[in-house]
Amino acid sequence: MRIVTASEMYAIDRDTIERIGMSEESLMENAGQAVARALLERLHPSMRIAVLAGTGNNGGDGFVVARMLKSYGYCTDVWLIPPKEKVKGAAKKALDIYENAGYEVKLYSGNEQTFVEQIAHYDVIVDALLGIGVQGAVRSPYKEIIDMVNRTNASVYAIDVPSGIPADGGAADTAVRADVTITIQCPKLSAYTFPTADYYGELVVVDIGIPPLSVARNAEFRSTWEEADVVRTLPKRQKSSHKGTYGKALVIGGSKRMTGAVTFTAKAALRSGAGLLTMAIPEAIYSVVANRIPEAMYYPCSSHDGYFSGEIDLSHLDVDAIAVGPGIGRTEGTKNVVKTVLSHDVPVVLDADALFFWNEYAPFVRKRSAATIVTPHPGEMARMLGVSIREVENDRFGVAKRLAMEYGIYVVLKGPYTIVTTPDGMQYVNTTGNPALAKGGSGDVLTGMIVAFLMQHRSIQEAISNAVWIHGKAADFLVEKGHSQLDVLATDVIEEIPNVLFHLTTTKSAEVF
Incomplete structure (x- = not known):
């Protein structure tokens, strides 16, 4: 529409x-x-x-x-x-x-x-x-x-x-x-x-x-993204497929103050169909995080005072997509980690504190051949552009389009009616979600869903828009089933992902996901 x-x-x-x-x-x-x-x-x-x-x-x-x-x-x-x-x-x-x-x-x-x-x-x-x-x-x-x-x-x-x-x-x-x-x-x-x-x-x-x-x-092309679009574009799993078919994801994040965020992202990615997943975390928090997700592999990295030191070697890792930022902190180490990630020729999702130093590594983004996806909320978008939050909110469509086209990236401007903008300026508006998502950890869950879907869809836009839609629909389902908009947690959203996927894949004309 x-x-x-x-x-x-x-x-x-x-x-x-x-x-x-x-x-x-x-x-x-x-x-x-x-x-x-x-x-x-x-x-x-x-x-x-x-x-x-x-x-x-x-x-x-x-x-x-x-x-x-x-x-x-x-x-x-x-x-x-x-x-x-x-x-x-x-x-x-x-x-x-x-x-x-x-x-x-x-x-x-x-x-x-x-x-x-x-x-x-x-x-x-x-x-x-x-x-x-x-x-x-x-x-x-x-x-x-x-x-x-x-x-x-x-x-x-x-x-x-x-x-x-x-x-x-x-x-x-x-x-x-x-x-x-x-x-x-x-x-x-x-x-x-x-x-x-x-x-x-x-x-x-x-x-x-x-x-x-x-x-x-x-x-100009602006369209809502509806359930019919999700059903139409969800990928079909072949009987002959294996875990490698659905991608090897790397999630980079976590710090001594925020050990939960990277866990949310990783678990959401696995719930969203990622075949294999590795969590790169500061070695100082390895003992805290390592037993939380037994399905994940772990890559403890050099740390300083509970944060990434900035030295991270990705050359020995075989990955198809990377998400970086959840819980990572705003340190010089973060800046160096993100620069290293951007040199890797795979799709990269930049979220949370990975966006804090945007202006310092934005030039690297322009040179990338693989897709870059940024997922700012209005406050982060305002900081990235050097404008006020009010200016962002008064022109959400315009600011998202300008950023996407200037850097050749996918912009996910979060909030009610999240807008997904492609590098050529096409915009897709999400139609699901409710204020239950206004809670810490919700964005980390979405990041994990996006990185998982990137490895399973042929179209990057469809992968992002589907992740955003399902993320919102999970919150809608939770409220419909008896949760209030006050009590929903990020972990609740993750656990509701299977129900949304089941609903979509049993909808008439849906293909088996």
Whole structure:
């Protein structure tokens, strides 16, 4: 499912009208009917419904929605907020059809007090006020109306985006807090960035018949990564395979203060199908870590004060992929270890403290022929780029794309709706996970899953996106099975990986993993 900016959506509409040949009126009719069908699945005929309409296409969609609801016998009022003469174009046509069908419009202008008295008595409010064209602060009377909507006890359904929300994300001073947002054709960036995503409620996407060609030639590639994508791309295991078939992974990390992180990564990699796994750890913590994962091999390395000294010899190791960083610490030894790892011509995952000295070894990354994957959370990304966390959060798609393309790397920008960006700038948004993952160790688990999947998938992007999706789905399963979002541990996520894999591999059309 493609994700677009406001300007891209406008370009897609123009392309569909001018080059494909569909009329603006037919697109509006399709949109309104699609939204109405989604509402009919959720609303009871006894509910009293208010459709709040503005002047633009969002209001036009609202007129079609209201006409459809009324034709099915639903008690529906349309409140037109601006004066009727301000409604133009396709929206005016939709309004004319609504009235020609024998339905009445309630005018807000001149009836403000009546609106205030009645708005609190609706069971459902359909927000068709502003749409994706919002720029700057919401002005009167929309500001006051939105505040009233947010104070009601009604269920609020927004059409396309909640009114007042910038389609491309960012701060929202005044905006509708929807229970459900029914987005037309393509979700907008603000549905996957914060704080705006919090205003959407449940996101429902409806298709209105815009040809994929119009989307492809007018929007950059951003797409959600769904369960169907995971099922489609999980690799098939051959009967003749052996442990070497599924890769030899090396996990480098751990220190005297953080002995658990590297263990999480290693165990998650094994749970995710890695054939063989070696843990390179400082020799000072070997006795603490060595008995935790009997399935792993161990490589104790020279240490200083409980951390890697910086001297690490990889020449005698036969490995297919390396993950470095979990629990490793921010020392000069870490910097030297990472530089040594980057000289190895295999895929490398850089996580946690391995990202701390990014600017000092970024030049090495540009020269690598094998894939490099970085997995920063917003704070780490901010440090890597020399910007504030707020700047990262306000432009998650943009900063991830710039970093990936500048260095020719895969960027996994973690957080709600983790974004996976490829070296050519294609972006895939994860759709699983919940706040249960907001706990130490979760990122270490994901790193292990990524390094394991890299060795089993033909496509690096598919390997990363599948790891991210399954990681989030494990947390979702845990909460569905009785865990709260407070109590989930990293070890719980690891132990839930088999259940997610079983679910995926028994889904209809899935191949045996």
